[in-house]
Amino acid sequence: MSTTRNLTFGEVGEGQELPPLTYPVTATTVVLGAIASRDWRPMHHDRDFAINRNGTKDIFINTPTNAAWFQRFVTDWTGPKGRLGRMKFRMKVPVFPGDTMTLSGRVVRKSVDATGCCWIDLDLAVSVGDRVNTECQARFALPASADDNPWQRHGDRWQP
């Protein structure tokens, strides 16, 4: 069994802030994410198209890559037993090469459902400077104890 550190439900409190993550975005960051998410649309790899057709200042990070950044940000904190159940986005301003983005988050609610699954609801954001570029509400399951494992929940025992 893995000895990787995993956060348990009891170790988390409502209002708790996640440790922020800062990352310098380059054109490579944008293109790697677009390719990995199989998004071939030119505004995510062709600067000329992005500027002259889309009217944006450069190519920009796509939605699935944004989701992957949020997922990584949260599971860096929870450990691998943290299991994503739900995610909702509001993309306000694109993130461009040259931006230094900061991911931040806060636990807004803890709950236990009828099956005994332990949930945390998080408010997450990507910001560049003082501006919030993307807002996200996410729901993750955490282990109730060191012996619990949300990934072993299936069918009716998994109700995100």
Next chain:
Amino acid sequence: MTEIASDLPAVVRDLIGKPHYVEQTEFPIEVGYVYNMCAAVEDGNPLYWNPEVARDLAGGQIAPPAMLSAWFKRHHWMPGAGGERKPMQLYFDIKDMVGLPEGIVASNEASFGEPVRIGDVLTTSQYCRALGELKDTKLGRGRFCTMDVVTVNQRNEWCGTDTYNFLIYIKGVR
């Protein structure tokens, strides 16, 4: 809940709440794409990189849940595939049928079920859940439209649902 505007033609009303464009992934889920995505966001989660951890925690190697939408993006080119290859074809069909050529995503929510496993073959179905009354908006006259893309695996286990709320509209008409 399914909301259907009262003034829609029968042919459009008949589309709502039923599965359309039931399609399989173009290839079995492969670990190379998982590594590409983890590399793109520098995600070192051992659940995706270490087969032993994956076996212990999830019963085998899985894809990150947030990658779900990637599996249904079509190849940029395939032999014999002509014309533009659009995802969410039902959305484009409905826009055409109700004469509202423009559209924007107002919000997007995804829920994730059974993990997607390496080697899985997934099936997706597109649903229009709601198509509202005509409204005047800042962008023009249009309707709010809710669409789901529901994914199951080869055992018919639910893997996830992507829900999109669109405003479809015609520019400048109010």
